[in-house]
Amino acid sequence: MRHIIAVLLENESGALARVVGLFAQRGYNIDSLTVAATEDPTLSRLTLVTRGDDQVIEQITKQLHKLIEVVKLVDLSDNAHIERELMMVKVKASGDQREEVKRCADIFRAQIIDVSPTTYTIQVVGTSDKLEAFIQALCNTQILEVVRTGVSGIARGERSLAL
Amino acid sequence: MSQQNQPELLSGGAMLVRALHDEGVEYVYGYPGGAVLHIYDALFQQNDVKHVLVRHEQAATHMADAYARASGKAGVVLVTSGPGATNAVTGIATAYMDSIPMVVICGQVMSHLIGDDAFQETDMMGISRPIVKHNMSVRNPADIPMMVKKAFYIAQSGRPGPVVLDIPKDMTIPSQKFPYDYPKDIKLRSYNPNAKGHPGQIKKALQTLLAAKKPVLYSGGGVILGRASDELTELARRLNLPVTNTLMGLGAYPASDPQFIGMLGMHGSFEANQVMHNADVIFAVGARFDDRVTNATKKFCPNATIIHIDIDPASISKTINAHIPIVGLVKPVLQEMLSQLDKLDAKDDGKLDQVALANWWNQINQWREVHGGRYQQRAELLMPQAVIEAVHRHTKGDAYVTSDVGQHQMFAAQYYKFDKPNRWINSGGLGTMGFGLPAAMGVKLHYPDAEVVCVTGEGSIQMNIQELSTCKQYGLGVKIINLNNGYLGMVKQWQDMNYDSRYSSSYMDSLPDFVKLAEAYGHVGIRVTTPEELEPALERAFALKDRLVFLDIHIDPKEHVYPMQVPGGAMNEMFLSKTERT
Numbered sequence A: 001m002r003h004i005i006a007v008l009l010e011n012e013s014g015a016l017a018r019v020v021g022l023f024a025q026r027g028y029n030i031d032s033l034t035v036a037a038t039e040d041p042t043l044s045r046l047t048l049v050t051r052g053d054d055q056v057i058e059q060i061t062k063q064l065h066k067l068i069e070v071v072k073l074v075d076l077s078d079n080a081h082i083e084r085e086l087m088m089v090k091v092k093a094s095g096d097q098r099e100e101v102k103r104c105a106d107i108f109r110a111q112i113i114d115v116s117p118t119t120y121t122i123q124v125v126g127t128s129d130k131l132e133a134f135i136q137a138l139c140n141t142q143i144l145e146v147v148r149t150g151v152s153g154i155a156r157g158e159r160s161l162a163l
Numbered sequence B: 001m002s003q004q005n006q007p008e009l010l011s012g013g014a015m016l017v018r019a020l021h022d023e024g025v026e027y028v029y030g031y032p033g034g035a036v037l038h039i040y041d042a043l044f045q046q047n048d049v050k051h052v053l054v055r056h057e058q059a060a061t062h063m064a065d066a067y068a069r070a071s072g073k074a075g076v077v078l079v080t081s082g083p084g085a086t087n088a089v090t091g092i093a094t095a096y097m098d099s100i101p102m103v104v105i106c107g108q109v110m111s112h113l114i115g116d117d118a119f120q121e122t123d124m125m126g127i128s129r130p131i132v133k134h135n136m137s138v139r140n141p142a143d144i145p146m147m148v149k150k151a152f153y154i155a156q157s158g159r160p161g162p163v164v165l166d167i168p169k170d171m172t173i174p175s176q177k178f179p180y181d182y183p184k185d186i187k188l189r190s191y192n193p194n195a196k197g198h199p200g201q202i203k204k205a206l207q208t209l210l211a212a213k214k215p216v217l218y219s220g221g222g223v224i225l226g227r228a229s230d231e232l233t234e235l236a237r238r239l240n241l242p243v244t245n246t247l248m249g250l251g252a253y254p255a256s257d258p259q260f261i262g263m264l265g266m267h268g269s270f271e272a273n274q275v276m277h278n279a280d281v282i283f284a285v286g287a288r289f290d291d292r293v294t295n296a297t298k299k300f301c302p303n304a305t306i307i308h309i310d311i312d313p314a315s316i317s318k319t320i321n322a323h324i325p326i327v328g329l330v331k332p333v334l335q336e337m338l339s340q341l342d343k344l345d346a347k348d349d350g351k352l353d354q355v356a357l358a359n360w361w362n363q364i365n366q367w368r369e370v371h372g373g374r375y376q377q378r379a380e381l382l383m384p385q386a387v388i389e390a391v392h393r394h395t396k397g398d399a400y401v402t403s404d405v406g407q408h409q410m411f412a413a414q415y416y417k418f419d420k421p422n423r424w425i426n427s428g429g430l431g432t433m434g435f436g437l438p439a440a441m442g443v444k445l446h447y448p449d450a451e452v453v454c455v456t457g458e459g460s461i462q463m464n465i466q467e468l469s470t471c472k473q474y475g476l477g478v479k480i481i482n483l484n485n486g487y488l489g490m491v492k493q494w495q496d497m498n499y500d501s502r503y504s505s506s507y508m509d510s511l512p513d514f515v516k517l518a519e520a521y522g523h524v525g526i527r528v529t530t531p532e533e534l535e536p537a538l539e540r541a542f543a544l545k546d547r548l549v550f551l552d553i554h555i556d557p558k559e560h561v562y563p564m565q566v567p568g569g570a571m572n573e574m575f576l577s578k579t580e581r582t
């Protein structure tokens, strides 16, 4: 099963390496990982997307907890939550294609953020599924480049992961 | 502010040494080099913290480690950058696998050179990351006292482990001084290691034990580390539980007690493995269901309800699912169990099922007859088991026994009946050959009046033989029992059992004359080749109180360690000798 784990981490050098190293050492999957400092500059917030059965996920959360620099963590998938990912796609766009790509972007509420005589660069925000659907929808278009941020997640409602 | 209250100004190097002293450190084990010269100069200029110069950094780590195992306090290592630090890696991993508190101070090249592939630069933060509880690099000399405090706090609290402190050379420059103030304690918002255990879970565990018909107490290294032998022993006696200890837990419950059923696992006793397999309640205390204990996890103890106390939640339900998990330090949890038991007793409540237990003990006593630690006695050849029994007699069972890794280690574990905790000192998790001699040195240095015995093999001893020189320098009168079978015996045993006795590189040709070698290092060497020579040799060795005596004891080269679990089987599937299996 796919799980989204949110982690508050001391914003210290080496702390991120410890998290990533843990996954490599113990053979856990990372589908994606995002990280940046929070409004409190001493803390970083990570969102980790991983896969595994219940026992593996339990070990992952316990092992993460053991890292001295991990302050708090929560498995967002346990409850209602929101996840977002940002993707930028550069596609070949000339002639008839330009109109078709534009229409497709509109349907996905994507934005064209850069234009050249032969290309469009499109930004899409949404769940990972939506991003994948958009790539599918572009199947008649030549994709030059795709860059994705990985998933960020947050709990719905009043629950929050904070000190 | 008066003059006296002004904090003293010290260099980074001097602060480090002073902080160690303020932490109560008496000895540091290490080896100098470029990156730590300022620190060594600071050590030279004071007398509180003494430095022990080993002959190889690995030995420094094992000395510190064994000191920690015997005393419960973190041992301290000091090594230089690059090769000094990498030589310490095996010792750090050894401590990590057995959860031993240790602080390893590694020199590093100057901050501005880090990343330039400077002379003797290695990324020790990166190298050590998977084998430490934590590591830290000093960025500002003024932080040194706080970081030392933090290192000891992390190493010694919760589930203990090694902590590496990486110190670039420019953090210790003698001319740059900073106000010194050693923090009394430290709090980390991200680390709270003092779990006491959930009272509700503890109650549930006690009820389960009281109702059990075939219980067993399976205790591990956590009881030794957590200094909870007394509580464990009292609880076991009051609940009339058979007790088995892991390799790491030997001595936590007295081996001479009638309720002790021996070690469990791969080379555990027949009765311990049978009791585990047939138990209806397994009470696991500070043990981690290691693969050398459980054998095939799918076949593990099919009928048991499992209660598991551990300070590390990640150890609970990792390989074997626990029905009643209790996260907490073993000592307060066992104390809570005892006090709940007192309350039940006062109400004349919570009675044991005496009939069921009597039947269970009957069954256990029958199992005890099956193998009973028997081994073949030979007139012409010394048996390793007999040597360990003789050493036990000569030391009245009261020695600190360190060991290396191999058959000799298992014989020592099986036949030296440990009645006290912290006396059996071996590398259980990593299985590090070369551990035994430096470990014995670390213990002897701190307990000079105690008998310290290193049980080793001719293979293992040669992995850190150079330390005989350190022993001479510091007058460390340890007794080395070299169970010389001329083979990497444990490897040979597996080759006998699984590879039709094809001894691929398990025979050591050209062994040194260990007696002459010991003498060359300034010690006493005694060779024993026949059973008659053993008693007088031990007599002589233990009479030489302050001398290191190297007993090179030639034993039956063909002997195997039994019982031995059948690989891939259940706990109770065992070979009992070369010709018998369950």
Ligand SMILES: Cc1ncc(C[n+]2csc(CCOP(=O)(O)OP(=O)(O)O)c2C)c(N)n1
Binding pocket: B404, B405, B406, B407, B408, B409, B431, B432, B433, B434, B456, B457, B458, B459, B460, B461, B483, B485, B487, B488, B489, B490, B491
């Ligand atoms: C550093 C290291 N290398 C290799 C091994 C694998 N190993 C385990 S036991 C053993 C043989 C040890 O031989 P010896 O010290 O003579 O002990 P014996 O088994 O003969 O009693 C070996 C090679 C190990 N445990 N540690």
Ligand SMILES: [Mg+2]
Binding pocket: B406, B457, B458, B459, B483, B484, B485, B486, B487, B488, B489
């Ligand atoms: Mg040998």
